Amino acid sequence: MTTDAELPGPEAEAPTGAAPFQQYDEPVAFQDLVGQTHAAAELNPDAEAVLSVDNLRMYFPIKTALMRRTVGHVQAVDGVSFEVPKGGSLGLVGESGCGKSTTGQLITRLYKPTGGSMLFEGADLATMSEGTLKPLRREIQMIFQDPYSSLNPRHTVGAIVGAPLRIHNVVPKNKVLSRVQELLEVVGLNPEHYNRYPNEFSGGQRQRIGIARALALQPKLMVADEPVSALDVSIQAQVINLLQDLQKEFGIAFLFIAHDLAVVRHFCPEVAVMYLGKIVEIGDRASIYSNAHHPYTQALLSAVPDIKQAATGGRRERIRLTGDVPSPIDPPSGCRFRTRCPIAQEICTRHEPPLLQIGKRHKVACHFPGRLGAHPREPITARLLGVDTTGAPDPGASPATDLRQQPGYADTWFDLDAKSIGRA
Amino acid sequence: MTSVEGNEPYLKVTDLTVRFPTADGLVQAVTDLSYGVDLGKTLGIVGESGSGKSVSSMAVLGLHDRRSAQIDGSIVVGGTEVVGLSEDKMRSLRGNSVAMIFQDALAALHPFYKIGKQLSEAYLVHHKGATKREARARAIEMLDRVGIPQPDRRVDNYPHQFSGGMRQRAMIAMGLINNPSLLIADEPTTALDVTVQAQILDLLQDLQREFNSAVIIITHDLGVVAEMADDVLVMYGGRAVEYGPCKDILTHPEMPYTWGLLSSVPDVSADTNARMIPIPGNPPSLLAPPTGCAFHPRCVHASKVQGDLCRTTLPELLPGVRGENHLKRCHLANPDAIYEAEVLPEIAPEIMEGGLR
Incomplete structure (x- = not known):
């Protein structure tokens, strides 16, 4: 590869602390700038799933120092099911340690899952061998959080972005450079800068390099693990708009992992909320952000500082979650959120709540699902689980048999208001 | 604690300029910065990385290397001039009437010493x-105050045994152990999850109410500012570009940089038609700052100013159209009208439909 051997040209002078170049040479007018942005992404309810994850589990063994005996497991991801629609995006949110990044790494097969399946275009990624997986790796690419540690400082931008092209042999060797330059242009970088090194670029520009690398193989699915959280606020919006551009132009599906609920709301029409290795609530944007039924989702949303608060002054009443997330090595029995839950009852200790579909595109895993301040007094799941209201076995009840989680949404669901089965 | 005379704010910074000589030349990190914070009040300082927000507040504690950093102007803390103060006197002030909370609690706590030892020191x-026993009792009391469970046992833990939120609490406890009148929190919640962030912000507010301290909160999160601050100072390229009451700045900003900050963060309750409008380009180099207004190369409203005033002349920090307290550094003649007519419909369509606040 020629770009590797080439020394940096005279234009690649030492960085002066400023960005070596600006993405906009002339100040653009405000209306033009608005024209380059996107409103929040919309849901296409008829899109097929490009990725269908079913009951995915990842247990990391804990080994003793001396004998390498396994003494326990970190249950990082424990039975997660979801679908990513073709050309759409699913957001994955939760606190640190909830398993959202591990889920992303499982889908890119940086880890081999302990159990479950990940169907990508009919092929199960979870059980595939390295050899059969390699051609599929082209279809699933990853954008990393930290633009400083995810680019090799001793490789030029051309070598970094060209590496996937060479590894997968998608273009002839003499065409690699022109393809790299095309890619740099697509992500808003100057194509002349292919022989510069990452340290000559600012954080936002480095993230663009990472995006160009992920884009090189024209993937169908991108796993974006906190792609903007390391960037300055003004740069975050640049990168989000770029990702929206790419999604529209190339029809790429995104699994968007982030802890910033506002950014996820803008980028993803569908969101899954994770807590301690499990999905506690999943649904479309309106279900999660304006109609959350799980106390954890409600607590997360009420904790987000709100700029609009300035208009009224002071702070809102919020749901105060006490304590820290329990250890995933020894998670609480029953519902994992019960130790911090403001509405937990006896049944929560005894039984894990099933992820119940309660709306057209809305599932929640709670014994007492309800809007904020209107959670039911009696567990609505008791009959389904075949127990009484405290969670003790009820000999007269007949437990529902079809409670196993499905990756997608069913046509019928449990209507909370009517306490009966609803239909689309 | 020193008493404050008259109506002077507890902390008064006047024309502060901080320069650092580097191999590439003199970096002017902060230029002609003035602000004040009263006891019991909170000032929020916002800006991008490199805007001088941390450098200016570190100068208040005299944390810059006196051999190299060139500090001009005046910083008065509770009646004491800090600029040029001897290291001995600075020491008696630091950690006593002025304390600081840092962003990265793991880096700010010493990994070799127990939490209790660091607090009682x-x-x-x-x-x-005071005896060691009294100091230990005080450390336990403070850990309890910031909401660490079983403080009498936790006091003998090392920092790595604490979770991220608990470390931040321990650092707050350390900062507040001598009841400081001025607390500077530098990105106190940036590394934390939203639920823990909410806990820490609640804690800071409770403690401020209890001790009536002046608080400076440095952040890039405008949501945090909206919930915590009484006044806001927006910094760009080492200068104050907008300064005034929090409510006024966030609802009627008059400087295109503040508009850019507001429009580039989405809101959890915004209309789904709202856009995330970035600020084009990158923050400027402080080695060779742009001529005129430092923001003009990235400003999308510069064309609305006559001639090339933005490129040639640095605007003064002057009261805007909304009153004496709201200062802005911009040549635009009618910023409020432009904001309402152009920016607001794009970033908050729901407000336009329902009429203005």
């Missing part, structure tokens, strides 16, 4: 007569 330094 801060107490013993400023209470010469």
Whole structure:
């Protein structure tokens, strides 16, 4: 590869602390700038799933120092099911340690899952061998959080972005450079800068390099693990708009992992909320952000500082979650959120709540699902689980048999208001 | 604690300029910065990385290397001039009436010493007569105050045994152990999850109410500012570009940089038609700052100013159209009208439909 051997040209002078170049040479007018942005992404309810994850589990063994005996497991991801629609995006949110990044790494097969399946275009990624997986790796690419540690400082931008092209042999060797330059242009970088090194670029520009690398193989699915959280606020919006551009132009599906609920709301029409290795609530944007039924989702949303608060002054009443997330090595029995839950009852200790579909595109895993301040007094799941209201076995009840989680949404669901089965 | 005379704010910074000589030349990190914070009030300082927000507040504690950093102007803390103060006197002030909370609690706590030891050290330094036993009791009391469970056992833990939120709490406890009148929190919640962030912000507010301290909160999160601050100072390229009451700045900003900050963050309750409008380009180099207004190369409203005033002349920090308290550094003649007519419909369509606040 020629770009590797080439020394940096005279234009690649030492960085002066400023960005070596600006993405906009002339100040653009405000209306033009608005024209380059996107409103929040919309849901296409008829899109097929490009990725269908079913009951995915990842247990990391804990080994003793001396004998390498396994003494326990970190249950990082424990039975997660979801679908990513073709050309759409699913957001994955939760606190640190909830398993959202591990889920992303499982889908890119940086880890081999302990159990479950990940169907990508009919092929199960979870059980595939390295050899059969390699051609599929082209279809699933990853954008990393930290633009400083995810680019090799001793490789030029051309070598970094060209590496996937060479590894997968998608273009002839003499065409690699022109393809790299095309890619740099697509992500808003100057194509002349292919022989510069990452340290000559600012954080936002480095993230663009990472995006160009992920884009090189024209993937169908991108796993974006906190792609903007390391960037300055003004740069975050640049990168989000770029990702929206790419999604529209190339029809790429995104699994968007982030802890910033506002950014996820803008980028993803569908969101899954994770807590301690499990999905506690999943649904479309309106279900999660304006109609959350799980106390954890409600607590997360009420904790987000709100700029609009300035208009009224002071702070809102919020749901105060006490304590820290329990250890995933020894998670609480029953519902994992019960130790911090403001509405937990006896049944929560005894039984894990099933992820119940309660709306057209809305599932929640709670014994007492309800809007904020209107959670039911009696567990609505008791009959389904075949127990009484405290969670003790009820000999007269007949437990529902079809409670196993499905990756997608069913046509019928449990209507909370009517306490009966609803239909689309 | 020193008493404050008259109506002077507890902390008063006047024309502060901080320069650092580097191999590439003189970096002017902060230029002609002035602000004040009263006891019991909170000032929020916002800006991008490199805007000088941390450098200016570190100068208040005299944390810059005196051999290299060139500091001009005046910083008065509770009646004491800090600029040029001897290291001995600075020491008696630091951690006593002025304290700081840092962003990265793991880096700010010493990994070799127990939490309790680090807390009681801060107490013993400023209470010469106190015994170790008293200092330990005080450390436990403070850990309890910031909401660490079983403080009498946790006091003997090392920092790595604490979770991220608990470390931040321990650092707040350390900062507050001598009841400081001025607390500077530099990105106190940036590394934390939203639920823990909410806990820490609640804690800071409770403690401020209890001790009536002046608080400076440095952040890039405008949501945090909206919930915590009484006044806001927006910094760009080492200068104050907008300064005034929090409510006024966030609802009627008059400087295109503040508009850019507001429009580039989405809101959890915004209309789904709202856009995330970035600020084009990158923050400027402080080695060779742009001529005129430092923001003009990235400003999308510069064309609305006559001639090339933005490129040639630095605007003064002057009261805007909304009153004496709201200062802005911009040539635009009618910023409020432009904001309402152009920016607001794009970033908050729901407000336009329902009429203005």
